[in-house]
Amino acid sequence: MSKLVGSIKEAIKLAGLKDGMTISFHHHLRNGDMVAVMVLDVISELGIKDLNVNISSIFDTHEPFIEYIRDGVVTGIETDYMGGVVGRAVSEGIMNKPVIFRTHGGRPSDIINGVSPIDVAFIAAPTSDCMGNCTGKYGKSACGSLGYAFADAMYAKKSVVITDNLVDYPLVDYSIAENYIDYVVNVDKIGEPSGIVSGTTKITKDPVGLVIADYAARAIEASGLLKDGFSFQTGAGGASLAAAKYLKDIMLKKNIKGSYGLGGITSYMVDMLKEGCFKALYDVQCFDLGAVESIRTNPNHMEVTAAHYASPTAKSSAVDSLDVVILGATEIDTDFNVNVHTDSNGYIMGGSGGHSDTAAGAKMSMIVAPLSRARLPIVVDKVLCKSTPGNTVDVLVTQRGIAVNPLRQDLADAFRGAGLPVVDIFDLRDMAEKLNGKPNKPVLGDKEVAKVLYRDGQLLDTIYNVPVK
Amino acid sequence: MSKLVGSIKEAIKLAGLKDGMTISFHHHLRNGDMVAVMVLDVISELGIKDLNVNISSIFDTHEPFIEYIRDGVVTGIETDYMGGVVGRAVSEGIMNKPVIFRTHGGRPSDIINGVSPIDVAFIAAPTSDCMGNCTGKYGKSACGSLGYAFADAMYAKKSVVITDNLVDYPLVDYSIAENYIDYVVNVDKIGEPSGIVSGTTKITKDPVGLVIADYAARAIEASGLLKDGFSFQTGAGGASLAAAKYLKDIMLKKNIKGSYGLGGITSYMVDMLKEGCFKALYDVQCFDLGAVESIRTNPNHMEVTAAHYASPTAKSSAVDSLDVVILGATEIDTDFNVNVHTDSNGYIMGGSGGHSDTAAGAKMSMIVAPLSRARLPIVVDKVLCKSTPGNTVDVLVTQRGIAVNPLRQDLADAFRGAGLPVVDIFDLRDMAEKLNGKPNKPVLGDKEVAKVLYRDGQLLDTIYNVPVK
Numbered sequence: 001m002s003k004l005v006g007s008i009k010e011a012i013k014l015a016g017l018k019d020g021m022t023i024s025f026h027h028h029l030r031n032g033d034m035v036a037v038m039v040l041d042v043i044s045e046l047g048i049k050d051l052n053v054n055i056s057s058i059f060d061t062h063e064p065f066i067e068y069i070r071d072g073v074v075t076g077i078e079t080d081y082m083g084g085v086v087g088r089a090v091s092e093g094i095m096n097k098p099v100i101f102r103t104h105g106g107r108p109s110d111i112i113n114g115v116s117p118i119d120v121a122f123i124a125a126p127t128s129d130c131m132g133n134c135t136g137k138y139g140k141s142a143c144g145s146l147g148y149a150f151a152d153a154m155y156a157k158k159s160v161v162i163t164d165n166l167v168d169y170p171l172v173d174y175s176i177a178e179n180y181i182d183y184v185v186n187v188d189k190i191g192e193p194s195g196i197v198s199g200t201t202k203i204t205k206d207p208v209g210l211v212i213a214d215y216a217a218r219a220i221e222a223s224g225l226l227k228d229g230f231s232f233q234t235g236a237g238g239a240s241l242a243a244a245k246y247l248k249d250i251m252l253k254k255n256i257k258g259s260y261g262l263g264g265i266t267s268y269m270v271d272m273l274k275e276g277c278f279k280a281l282y283d284v285q286c287f288d289l290g291a292v293e294s295i296r297t298n299p300n301h302m303e304v305t306a307a308h309y310a311s312p313t314a315k316s317s318a319v320d321s322l323d324v325v326i327l328g329a330t331e332i333d334t335d336f337n338v339n340v341h342t343d344s345n346g347y348i349m350g351g352s353g354g355h356s357d358t359a360a361g362a363k364m365s366m367i368v369a370p371l372s373r374a375r376l377p378i379v380v381d382k383v384l385c386k387s388t389p390g391n392t393v394d395v396l397v398t399q400r401g402i403a404v405n406p407l408r409q410d411l412a413d414a415f416r417g418a419g420l421p422v423v424d425i426f427d428l429r430d431m432a433e434k435l436n437g438k439p440n441k442p443v444l445g446d447k448e449v450a451k452v453l454y455r456d457g458q459l460l461d462t463i464y465n466v467p468v469k
Numbered sequence: 470m471s472k473l474v475g476s477i478k479e480a481i482k483l484a485g486l487k488d489g490m491t492i493s494f495h496h497h498l499r500n501g502d503m504v505a506v507m508v509l510d511v512i513s514e515l516g517i518k519d520l521n522v523n524i525s526s527i528f529d530t531h532e533p534f535i536e537y538i539r540d541g542v543v544t545g546i547e548t549d550y551m552g553g554v555v556g557r558a559v560s561e562g563i564m565n566k567p568v569i570f571r572t573h574g575g576r577p578s579d580i581i582n583g584v585s586p587i588d589v590a591f592i593a594a595p596t597s598d599c600m601g602n603c604t605g606k607y608g609k610s611a612c613g614s615l616g617y618a619f620a621d622a623m624y625a626k627k628s629v630v631i632t633d634n635l636v637d638y639p640l641v642d643y644s645i646a647e648n649y650i651d652y653v654v655n656v657d658k659i660g661e662p663s664g665i666v667s668g669t670t671k672i673t674k675d676p677v678g679l680v681i682a683d684y685a686a687r688a689i690e691a692s693g694l695l696k697d698g699f700s701f702q703t704g705a706g707g708a709s710l711a712a713a714k715y716l717k718d719i720m721l722k723k724n725i726k727g728s729y730g731l732g733g734i735t736s737y738m739v740d741m742l743k744e745g746c747f748k749a750l751y752d753v754q755c756f757d758l759g760a761v762e763s764i765r766t767n768p769n770h771m772e773v774t775a776a777h778y779a780s781p782t783a784k785s786s787a788v789d790s791l792d793v794v795i796l797g798a799t800e801i802d803t804d805f806n807v808n809v810h811t812d813s814n815g816y817i818m819g820g821s822g823g824h825s826d827t828a829a830g831a832k833m834s835m836i837v838a839p840l841s842r843a844r845l846p847i848v849v850d851k852v853l854c855k856s857t858p859g860n861t862v863d864v865l866v867t868q869r870g871i872a873v874n875p876l877r878q879d880l881a882d883a884f885r886g887a888g889l890p891v892v893d894i895f896d897l898r899d900m901a902e903k904l905n906g907k908p909n910k911p912v913l914g915d916k917e918v919a920k921v922l923y924r925d926g927q928l929l930d931t932i933y934n935v936p937v938k
Contacts, residue, residue, distance in 0.1 A: 001789050066812035073701050158786070168698065170729050172749050172769050179776050196516055229637065260639050279642050301643050307648050314648035315628070316600050320470050321638055 001131040003184045008162065010243050011183040012120070015158035017043065020050045021119035024111075024156060026149035027057035027081075028124070028136055028285055032195025035124035035162050035272050037064045038187070044073045054118055056148040057353070058305075060085040062194060069094050078105050078116060080351050083150050092364045095467040099348075099450040101341065103465075104284070105310025105317060106455040107358035108151035113313060115457065122157035123149050123176065124190050128163035131173035132181025136286075138297040139165030141191040144286025144295045145265075146175045150305040153180040164190045173220050175303055197288045202313075203245055203268070204238030211399040213242030214366050215420060216326060217404055218291060219395060221250050222418035223364050223411060225323040230258035232278075233319075233358050234326040236287050239368045241328055244268050247287045251277045262309070262318050263325075263354060265291040265301070282318045284309040310357035312455045317352070319361030327355055329369045329396075331383045336390030336405050338367060339383035341452060344376045346384055347440040348450060356388040357453030357455050364411065366395040376439055377432030379403075379425065384442070385452060386461040396425060405420035423451060442466065471599040476632065477511045479588070479651040484627035486512065488519045490588035493580075493625060495618035496526035496550075497593070497605055497754055501664025504593035504631050505729055507534045507596045507656070513542045515839050521545035522589055523578060525617040525775075526820070529554040530664060538563050541806035544563055547585060549573050551811030552818030553812075560816045562934040568817075568919040570810065573753070573784060574826035575924040576777025578619035580783060584926065590625035592618050592645065593659045602643035605755075606765040608634030610660040613764045614734075615644045615757025619774040622649040622658045644772055666757045670735070671713055673707030680868040681837050681900025682711030684889060688864060690719050690878060691887035692833050694792040699727035700829050701747075702788075703795040705735050705756050708837045713737050720746045722918050730776070732794075732823060733789050734770070740795060741762040742770060751787045751820060753823075779826035781924045788823070788830030796824055796840045798865075800852045804892050808852035810921060813845045814851055815911040815935045817919060825857040826924050833880065835864040845908055846874075848894065848902030853911070855930040856921060865894060869937040872897050911935065 005011050017023065023043075025036040034445070036055060041064075043051065049072050058065065058079050066089045068074045078100040083092065090099055102110065110116040126141040127135035136146040141164055153159045153176045161176075166186040204210060216239075220226050232247070234240045245268065251258065259277045261269040265283040267290030273281050281301045286292045294301045312321045319325075330338040330350065337357075340350045360364035369378045394411060396403040401423030404412040415422045445465035454460040474480050486492065492512075495504040505524060510533075512520065518541050524695045525550050527534065535558045536541045547569040551559065558839030559568055571579065580863045581587040595604035597612040605615040610633055621629045628919045630645075635655040672876060673679060685708075689695050702714070703709045714737065720727065730738045734752040735757030742750050750770040755761045763770045788794075800808040807828075809819045824826065828834040838847045848865070865872040873881035884891045902908075919932035 001785065003785065105792065131790060147837065168748070170749050170751065170771075172771065174771075177774070178785045179774070179780060182784050218641070279637070280639050282639065302641065302643075305646070305648070308646045311648060315651050316472065318639070318645045318647075319769075321600060368722045370857065 003129045003132055003181060005183050005185055008039055009046065011160045011185050012042060014045060014183055015120045017048055017120050017456065019048055021261060022052040022054055022117065023120045024118045024152045025055040026124065027055065028143040028146055028148065029141065029191040029196050031059040032192035033059065033061055033062045034125060034192065035122060035190050036062055039122050040068050040073060044068060044071065049073055050075045054078040054116060057081035058086050058133055059083045062086055066094065078102065080107055081353050082348050082351055084349035090203045091347045092464045092468050093447050093449060095449065098448040101351055101450055101452045103352045103357050103455040104306055104354040105312055106453060106457065108306040109311040109313040110457065111151040111155050111404050112307060118152060118156035121159045123153050123154035123161045123446045124164045125164040126173060127167055128161045128184055128329040129167055129169040129171040130184055131169055131178040131179045132161045132184050133171040134163065135163050135171065135173060135175040138175065141196060142292050145195050145283045145303040147284030147309060148306045150176060151307055158182045160185060161169055162187060162190060164188060169325060197396040199240065201236055201238045203241045207241040208399045209342055210243055212239045212370065213246055214395055214403060215402055216243035216366060216368050216397045217246030217250060218339060218418060218420055219308050219397060219415055220247055220324050222414045222420060225363055225416060226256060226258045228257045230256060231262065231321060231323045233322060235328050236264060237328045240326045240328065241268050243368060248272050262322060267291060270294040309353055319358050322358060322362040323357040324364045324366065325362040326366050326368055327359065329367045329378060331378055331380050332367055332369065332396055333380050333383045334429055336393040337383045338388040338393055339385045340387045341385040342463060344439060346444050348463060352387050354445050356392065358390040359388045360455065365392060366397060367393060368397045369397050371400055371428065371432045372436045375435050375436050379429040379432045385463055387452060399430060400431055471887050472601055472650060473599045474537060474652050476517060477654050478515065479507055479628045479885055480654050481515060482590045483652055484629060485687050486517055486589050488517055489585065491521040491523055492522040493587045493590045493621045495593065495621060496524065497612040497615055497617065498610065498660035498665045500528040500530045501661035502528065502530055502593060503661065503780065504591060504659050505531055509537050509542060514542065518542055519544045523547040523585060526550035527555050528552045529535065531555055535563065547571065548577055548820065550822050551817050553818040556817030557855055560935045561918050561937050562918060563877060567917040570820055570919055570921045572821045572826045572924040573837050574824040575774055575922060575926065577775040578780040578782040580620040580624050581776060587621060587625040588629045589686050590621035592628060594630045594632045596634040596636055596640060597630045597636040597653055598636055598640040599653055600638055600647040601630045602640040602647045603630050603632065604640065604644040606642065610662065610665060610760050612665050613761040614752045614772045616753030616778060618777045619645060620776060626649045629654060631656060631659060633657060638773045642795045658862055659867050670705055670707045670710065672710045677839050677868045678708040681708045681866055682715055684871055685712035685835060685837050686715030686719060687887060687889055688720050688835065688884055689716055689793050691883045693883060694832055695725060697726045700729045700790060700792045701727060701730065702732040702791060704797050706732060706797045706900060707794045707867060710799060712736050712837060717741050717746055720866055734760040736760060737778060776855060779823055788827050791827060791831040793833045793835065794827040794830065794831040795835050795837055798836045798847065800840065800847060800849050801836055801865055802849050802852045803898055805854045805862040807850045807857040807862055808854045808858045810854040811932060813908060815913050817932060825861065828857045828861040829924065834861060835866060836862060837866045838868055840867050840897065840901040841905045848898040848901045848903050850898065854921060854932055867897055869897060869900050
């Protein structure tokens, strides 16, 4: 017995894919992913139309989606993140149905609970055996964790593994088990290695970024949370990584033994694990080769499923035990609402990912951002898109001081006690406007191009089209 | 946030357990398990009645179940195996509802598919953190794999972890993840270590057993299946283990590199892994300390869930790729049907476990048994209870020769070609009767005390009461 079929075409036919169904993909191959487009190419060739695509994130490598949307092959998209290339086209109104944005925790929750059922899941697997035991840890396209793919594999009616490294049964150290997999396809190449690990920015060298990072690390120190058992997540942006670096220095100096690092994992977090800042890493996605190497070799570096990471309907998830998360923002308003979906012109160029999940779970959620970027203020009266609700955002760290959500006077007091510059968020907005002028709000159309669902499934915001000039 | 509650009583109340509900237990602590009785003690104290108990196996340590059945606390039992003590009471008719016997593969299948829903699962966990990430690999009550407990934890409405080794969050190298667990209870002791690893018999020294083992190993060699990639499961009986020993010798001599060993795992299988006879072990249950040590330290020794092991409704399970399984029998009839549920007096003293799952999956399923035991023939006209259907049983190996199912002439030819003594199963029956006399069939009552479901849920046989003299 073997589930190996000769081609993607054969797997699609065997899976019974038909017009109007929902297919799914995961994004661990990031901007190196070749599988989603490869599958859509075949689907298009087969003349199958009107598909709903549930994909955990869309990168610029998925630009051919635009063509398949225009052709009517893809008529629905559900995702947690959409890069600027596809985002621009969506913002310009190429889809009839609005994109559904979820969070990295809301997505598995809705899949598991049957809210967003999948007909056929395609699992890009850097290594698999002929029965579908598969992993991201090994192979020429190794990406490390397959955390986001578990719910797809487990709950889709049919699950197809697509691999470029077929090994003898049974695969040792598998992630997703054969009991969830229907078909296995062996292809030449599932991903472009340079793109797979494109996610990590280097630690910033920009002086503004370093000031922010320093404030952030000292604010964490002052919060009272930085003690033995400390748990932490950070994004992969330059200032966030710099903050992690400063934080590591404090932890080493004070000999603080944290419990776990969480999230998309970078080499910087791996270093913290190695140096004893954490007992463990919980990894839902590897951002770079150092993380891939570590998850393969260090038993304390553990793969977690997206549900275990952040599902709001799981009996608990790792974000619920999180002490501190450092997050970015494209905009933050005076109510502490954060936008990570659109740019200042209203174009889609991101998404929540785990942003609102970790903000909701962490004891302290911290936004690090400069006052302005490219002459546009980051602190604004009202965000263009509410990605993460302000009542879950505790702190905004800028180069001009730290604004604390009025709900968290305890933190403001602690920061002041530590001599940190606590400022009112309205003052930060004023400073930003003084530096850059009050920005003109973009004039948007009245076509709904995306709906932003909060992690619990409630509608958080609606994104409208940007009129094409 | 913590799921730690002060007592089992508190967990039961929080879980909302009520009269008439279904609770579940797993059996990895084997005859050392203290959790099932501990929980029933509290349930009884709380005055909760009429419970259906779904437990993967019942051992003699569960003798107090009898009292709880008499008291009306337990009114239904679903299990895959029932030892002689509780089995005798059930056979004597103490329950009003027949026991439901499933297989180790059928049980998770029915739980996952909603055929046998569980209200509250109790997971005996040798190590857990306060959020319910738990494992059997560590702790004073370490039992190794928790394979049978996954379906319970994942699909019960409420899941309670009961541990005697609570560790800091997050547990590294967890098996069952927190996202499935509602409550955690820390108790003094969940198991009696001597009983936990009571399962392994030593390799037989009995000359009859050694002849059987020699024939069995040579039959496997002759079958054509023993080559690179070979996969194998064996029971933990003395003759089965001796056969494995002889098989290992052949594999080492011929330098055959097998793929995987499967099943309940003993030190003998661990030795085969270490010596290169297998690339990997798939372990749903550890039978001894050597297996526990190995699953903890050797990455090639992998825990598998019961669904991955043997579920007939999984998209595949490990038994589907199995080459050879060696199994025992209390009786086998001339149609090759096997009884592992009742003794020759009709008393329940066993169950299918993975017997019929592996027989169905393996390319060659082999029963090893002496012609007679305690002056009773093993080969009979008709088994008292059909546990495994004859059309899935290929070979019977006795000290007086090897009987081959007429469906498998290919094997009979191969065995003859290798000079092995192939005999007709009717001749074996005649020899057995000649040695021991034709046994009197026990006179059974007309009360249904148990229903034996095949792995697909179909009724395979009904067990009737043994009248009390």
